[in-house]
Amino acid sequence: MNLSDARLALRDARRVAVLTGAGISAESGIPTFRDAQTGHWARFKPEDLASPDAYYRYPALVWEWYAGRYRDVMAATPNAGHELLARLEREKGDGYFLATQNVDGLHARAGSERLVELHGNLTTARCEVCAHIDALPAPADFVPPPVCSRCGGRMRPNIVWFSEFLPEQALEAASDAFTAADVALIIGTSGVVYPAAGLAFETLERGGTVIEINPDETDLTPRLSFSLRETASRGLAALMDG
Ligand SMILES: [Zn+2]
Numbered sequence: 068m069n070l071s072d073a074r075l076a077l078r079d080a081r082r083v084a085v086l087t088g089a090g091i092s093a094e095s096g097i098p099t100f101r102d103a104q105t106g107h108w109a110r111f112k113p114e115d116l117a118s119p120d121a122y123y124r125y126p127a128l129v130w131e132w133y134a135g136r137y138r139d140v141m142a143a144t145p146n147a148g149h150e151l152l153a154r155l156e157r158e159k160g161d162g163y164f165l166a167t168q169n170v171d172g173l174h175a176r177a178g179s180e181r182l183v184e185l186h187g188n189l190t191t192a193r194c195e196v197c198a199h200i201d202a203l204p205a206p207a208d209f210v211p212p213p214v215c216s217r218c219g220g221r222m223r224p225n226i227v228w229f230s231e232f233l234p235e236q237a238l239e240a241a242s243d244a245f246t247a248a249d250v251a252l253i254i255g256t257s258g259v260v261y262p263a264a265g266l267a268f269e270t271l272e273r274g275g276t277v278i279e280i281n282p283d284e285t286d287l288t289p290r291l292s293f294s295l296r297e298t299a300s301r302g303l304a305a306l307m308d309g
Contacts, residue, residue, distance in 0.1 A: 070309065072293070079160045080162070081252075083163050083251070084247075086167070088169065088254070088263070089255065090280075092143075093298075097139065108132065108135075119231060137206060140173070145176050145177035146300055149179070152174065172189060186227045187225045187227050192222035194215035194222050197220060199215050200225055208301070242266065245267070248270045250275060251266070251267060253266075253277060253278070253291070254304075257286070277293075279294040279295065280299055281296070
């Protein structure tokens with residue numbers, strides 16, 4: 068398959084499933100977990116902060132870290148890649164599905180609605196008592212920990228941590244969408260991180276087309292229908308407007 072075939076396949080597809088990873092947010096300047104570990108935070112490993120055990124032992128420290136990540140994402144803005152996917156959703160309507168591994172909330176801010184956030188979201192918190200989810204106050208007004216608006220319980224970051232399972236309903240929705248997809252897009256994710264490979268193969272096994280957009284070759288590349296060696300925004304522009 069070449070670029071013009073891929074473009075036609077996407078244009079004609081009734082059902083489109085998309086998976087995005089860190090690559091699509093890189094162009095918005097979102098620091099990676101490791102990039103953010105400067106100064107005071109440099110002595111911590113990710114698993115010292117992003118695990119249930121860390122939160123159980125040091126809830127104030129873990130919240131302080133996540134409040135900083137929340138400020139970072141709210142200071143960033145969605146980029147052309149996020150906006151092109153929101154447009155693709157408007158074009159495809161009911162036939163569109165987006166799953167993201169990102170926790171920055173930028174897809175929602177760009178207008179995506181048919182969206183599943185597999186690893187949670189930095190802009191919300193989840194009640195430890197009743198599991199209710201609230202949006203965090205604006206960064207300037209936010210003093211952690213947040214308190215549940217429904218039951219008054221303490222809330223934790225709404226993030227899937229090391230050793231925790233991905234949300235089952237979200238995974239099932241993603242699996243259904245990729246199985247049914249005429250075209251799947253795998254954008255800015257290495258394919259090593261579960262569940263990218265599994266979702267791509269569900270589409271391929273049912274005869275669908277899987278297109279990868281990534282500046283680097285990945286473990287998935289040899290198995291897919293077509294790969295664009297581009298950033299997310301340039302690759303999507305080439306597919307949708309080229
Ligand atoms: Zn509650």
